[in-house]
Amino acid sequence: MKKDTTLQTVSRAVRVLRCFDGGSLDLSLKELTERMALNKVTVLRLARTLVMEGLLVHDSRTGLYRLSFGCIGLARKLVNRDGLFECALTYMEEVRQNTNETVCLIVREELDRVTTHSLPSFQQVRFVLEVGDRRPVYMGAAGQCLISELSESELETIFAQADDRPGQEYKAVSKAEALDRLALVRKRGWAIGRGEWSSEAAGAAAPIHGSDGTVRGAISVVMPITRAADEYMENCARTAKKAALQISKELSRQHQ
Known part of the structure; x- marks a missing residue:
């Protein structure tokens, strides 16, 4: 702007x-x-x-x-807008129990991804995203999920403007790389990211869909990058995907 x-x-x-x-x-x-x-x-x-x-x-x-x-x-109803968190909480707790990592609910606000809820890991060494954390929307696993169903014109706007923030440094993600990652999200139903918005963090995430098929948010499993081995990350991603599918079904039932 x-x-x-x-x-x-x-x-x-x-x-x-x-x-x-x-x-x-x-x-x-x-x-x-x-x-x-x-x-x-x-x-x-x-x-x-x-x-x-x-x-x-x-x-x-x-x-x-x-x-x-x-x-x-000002924001007392915002954190559960349209009942998303109410549907998600039980499944987020299950993901935390199954992975023992921090589990977050992340939504898109135009060019940003915003953490609306966070269940911290109980491990001594952990990575926690605070509620209200805001970053360029395409960053990390959750960001990949949030923009995975956008139109070509919407993606063009994001790639052109989302990282135009003076004073903030992020790992560069090219447009070509971002498009390749989105293709994988659409194919697998989950995403993985390492060291993009923080060199010390990694995440695995899956998109939550509303009754109309649009992406409403993402369940993200966040961890220190020291634990981000391939097999472990994929297991976390599949756990997040299972929860995201269950939340999506709950949202659909609410609108029947």
Whole structure:
């Protein structure tokens, strides 16, 4: 998206909210100003506006700002939109039990893939994707699944724009390589990725289809790359595929 089509004030307000690391931090005005790299007066006005809108809280005793529980109200139904997570949870837990790896539900938002739910592995050495994690949609096993049924024109848009993010580095995936991978996803019903969005992580995933046949999301099994041997990854992928097929059937029954 071109910068001249956006509002700088809105962008700055969103940056303020992101400074709080999902609600884990309480920050002083000085700390906010340093993180934003803006002048104190501007940051103060942004913070006061967000307090007024119920998205930040200002503690008068300590002078610290924190995210408000009002943020939850904006997205309380989003995490189970159209009943996807409600259908998926039982099967995600089965996948975690069978693989002992982190299991995630990942959906597509235009040019991004977003983790909406994550069940962390119980192993001491593990790789966890946090809820809200956002990356270019074609990256990794889950990304391959999410775009596996898109039209040629939709794929062209993704290949042209999805990785246009300043300040973020990802393993390069050529258009030709991506198309080859999509052909395999359509043939096998699952995908594997290693070291694309993180050099230390690998994943195996399968697409979830809605009643209309479109891809609604992906079940992803995420692990440290040190455990990502071929046979092990394929076993995880098949486990994810079994769960994805079951979730797809549940979604279809809901719309009968």
